[in-house]
Amino acid sequence: MVQRFGTDKVGYSFAPIICIWFSLIGGIGIYNLFKYDPAVVKALNPKYIVDYFRRNKKDAWISLGGVVLATTGTEALFADVGHFTVRSIQISMCFVTYPALIAAYVGQAAFLRKHSGLVSETFFKSIPDPLFWPMFVVSVMASIIASQAMISGTFSIIQQSLALGCFPRVKIVHTSAKYEGQVYIPEVNYLLMVACVCVTLGFKTTTKIGNAYGIAVVFVMTLTSAFLVLIMLMIWKTNIFYVIVFVLTIGSVELLYLSSVLYKFDQGGYLPLAFAGVLMAIMYTWNNVYRRKYYYELDHKISPDKLKEVSADIKLSRLPGLAMFYSELVHGIPPIFKHYVENVPALHSVLVFVSIKTLPISKVPAEERFLFRRVDPKELNVFRCVARYGYTDGRNEQEPFERLLVEKLKEFIRNECSFSQAFLTNGDVTEKELGEPDDGQIDEDTKMDRTADREKEQEEAEREIEIIDKACRAGVVHLIGENEVRASKGASLGDRIIINYAYNFLKKNLRQSEKVFDIPHKRMLKVGMTYEL
Known part of the structure; x- marks a missing residue:
């Protein structure tokens, strides 16, 4: 329920709890180390790892699936690089997280040297009695906070997939004007909650959940290393010797852990x-x-x-009013417009094709928001408009959006007229600079002609603005193209399943266009067309 406030606000609220958590587990670990068996620090010697594998062989390899859980959570650091600076992650990992965890594990090992029968309850049993309940409360709060890293990481991945056209439309709320990566996605947030409840009810024990989590973490690490090898070869052009060393050291260790966790595939790892x-x-x-x-x-x-x-068709009539036709195409007029005109042979007196695009910046100034271009022939009064928004700009004030677009459209017409007049004026200067004969009569006639042209341009611009004002008074209509897709005749069985069933199922159960564009329902008209793909 607190995800909607954004990563930074959640982080400010939880940071003190995390600091208390690390201080407590580190302090308790050091306390147990000196109380029970300080000699446990000898376990940092790698020789004991070799002895452990010699002694236990296959069982030691299987146990790696449990050992890897001691390092889980670190992969969330890399999913959250978009939410925090790299330097902050480096400092917190090296000077807070790592020392506290090492102290905690060493202290628990020392405790187990004297209480070998309490393996399944090591954490809570190793806490001194006066600190038990405070530690219980802090540990519950810390576990909630730990999920924040995975939730925010999921939001970032979904946002990037959506930008690449690889994920269905969902509502993305940017919670920070400073960092683009800090987002909140309501649909994903609640799906994660439902999935967590279902997994907990289905598995019931932490052992199976641990197996599933272990496989997820090790796969993430292995795939990250594999992609890093591609980057080293194709982008960084790294010496092949260093690539081989990286694969043999990091890659071999990760593959060893991966083989171990896959051994428990049928015990929740699937x-x-x-x-x-x-x-x-x-x-x-x-x-x-x-x-x-x-x-x-x-x-x-x-x-x-x-x-x-199309405009020359004598059957085509013009209706009073201004129509905004929404389209994802920035260049050209979408085919659904032709479909609309063929079935409804009428056009509004002013037509604006609107494409709404979100830029990777926090805010777009109002004076730079709209880009207009006239669609010939001029007498049709048809325009193209690209409305550009930053990720923190609001689009839910429908009336101001209309008003601002119309005002900018009239400003575009005035600027177009001013540019034309400036061109005519510069023409006078250019001819004089070229050394034309200074015939007073000819020069005077030319000036009169150009003055008349400028006045004509001005009158035409005012006439167009009057047409737009009149159309706005008659009413503004929002036209949305709703595309249905069907597999074309002769398509393969796979294409028919993907297009006719899978895609259409997703489309019907997801956020619709009018919600994405925040269009007023009272003045909205949907135009349907079927694409045969």
Whole structure:
């Protein structure tokens, strides 16, 4: 419930608790070390690892799946680099987290030297009696905070996938004006909650949950190292010798741990792979159809010549009012417009094709928000508009958006007129600079002609602005293109399943266009069209 306040506010609230947590486990660990067996520090000698494997062989290899849980949580540091600076993670890991954990584990080992029968309850049994209940409260709060790292990491991954067109539309709330990566996604937040409750009820024991978590963590580490090798070879152009050394040292250790955790695949380890399979299926389905739709629109977009042909149709009538036609295409007119005109042979007196784009900056100044371009022929009063927003800019004030867009449209027409007048004025200067004969009569006639042209341009601009004002008074209508997709005739069975069933199921159960664009429902009109992909 507190995720909506943002990573930074949650972090400020929980940071003191984490500091208390690390201080307590480190202090208790040092206390147990000196109370029970200070000689345990000899365990830092790597020789004991070799002896352990010689003595236990296969059982030692299997036990690595449990040992890896001592390092889990560190992978969340790298998922959260977008939320915190690299330097802050380095300092906190080296001077707080690592020393406290080493002290805690060494203290528990010393405690077990005297109480070997309390292995399953080592943590709470090793706490001194006066500190038991305070430690119990702090540990519960710390476990809640530990989940924050994975939740915020999930938000970041979903946001990046959405930007690449690899994930269905979800609402993304940017909670920080300073850091782009700090986001909150309501749908994902509640799905995580439901999934956690279901997993807990299904597994019931921490052993199976630990097996599942171990496989997830080691897979993350192994895949990260594999991608790092690709970066070393293809981007950094690292010497092949260093790449081989990296693979033999880091890679061999990670593969050893991976083989150990996979041994417990049937004891809960299958869960993260099942989740990954479902997510991959969703992402592949969405991205596959998303790309096909985009290329379909590019191939079938309306050219300027086609628009002139449509506008010249004598059956086409003009209605009073201003229509905003929303489209994802920035260049060209979407094919759904032709479909609309063919079925409803009427156009509003002013038509604006609007594309809303979010930029990777916090705010876009109001004067730079709208980019306009006129669509020929001029008498049609058709314009293209790209509305640019930063990730913290609000788009939920419908009336101001309309008003601001119309004002900027009129400003664009005035600027276009001013540019044309400036061009005519510069033409006078240019001709004089070129050394044309100074014939007073010709020069005077030319000036009069150009003055008349400027006045004509001014009158035309004022006339266009009057048409826009009149259209706004008649009413503003928001037209949304709703695209249905179907597999084309002759498509393979796989394509039919992906397009007709999987993609359409996702689309019907996700956030719709009017919610994404924050469009007033009273003045919204949906235009449907079926794409055969």
